[in-house]
Amino acid sequence: MALIGDKDRKAIQDRLKELVNPVKIVYFTQELECQYCRETRMILEELASLSDKISLLVYNFITDKAVAEQYKIDKIPATIVMGEKDYGIRYYGIPAGYEFASLLEDIIMVSKRDSGLSEKTREKLKTVKESLHFQVFVTPT
Amino acid sequence: MxxxxxxxxxxxxxxxxxxxxxEFSFLANKYQVYGVPKTVVNEKIYIEGAVPEPKFVEEALKALAK
Known part of the structure; x- marks a missing residue:
């Protein structure tokens, strides 16, 4: 059974018409003992099927340990939204509800290669020369 | 957010x-997340709620000064 309903699928497809450049979704999962890993994978597979510009790569957190380390993934389910380069955008946990809307917006942002931020904010962010790590805690509803 | x-x-x-x-309650507990969204920057700065862009960048960059 599809997790994305017919009506939503059409609305999503409409939004995805905005895509410009290819977007890569890299997903880390594990078959056993991961809450929502299977559902997350299903959502991502359905989403990727809606546009030729979205590609999905699935890795196993345990057996593809080297790849997980390369992307600095320390927990699952983990979803990366990237272009040719990795911008450091991560989702930990199932992207459902509001988070699904965020994921869709992120995909469009990355595809346009434009953060959409104000000039003022961009100027301020340019001053950042050392690591700045954000952890934004959310719930799906 | x-x-x-x-x-x-x-x-x-x-x-x-x-x-x-x-799903990651051990982290939510670690950072004392009682409401969402809550943003933790470099484990030093905590931003509660959805904050407008100018305020969010201003608060976040305080993590570098600390």
Missing amino acids: RLAHAFAMENEHITSDMVEAS
Whole structure:
């Protein structure tokens, strides 16, 4: 059974018409003992099927340990939204509800290669020369 | 609360995780997340709620001064 309903699928497809450049979704999962890993994978597979510009790569957190380390993934389910380069955008946990809307917006942002931020904010962010790590805690509803 | 992801796009030093609080309750407990969204920057600065862009960047950059 599809997790994305017919009506939503059409609305999503409409939004995805905005895509410009290819977007890569890299997903880390594990078959056993991961809450929502299977559902997350299903959502991502359905989403990727809606546009030729979205590609999905699935890795196993345990057996593809080297790849997980390369992307600095320390927990699952983990979803990366990237272009040719990795911008450091991560989702930990199932992207459902509001988070699904965020994921869709992120995909469009990355595809346009434009953060959409104000000039003022961009100027301020340019001053950042050392690591700045954000952890934004959310719930799906 | 996608602002932090937009920030990550602007600067290679910035990384941004969206963390589902109930799936990662050990982290939510560690950072005392009682309401969402709650943003933790470099484990030093805590931003409660959804904050407008100018305020969010201002608060976040305080993590570098600390």
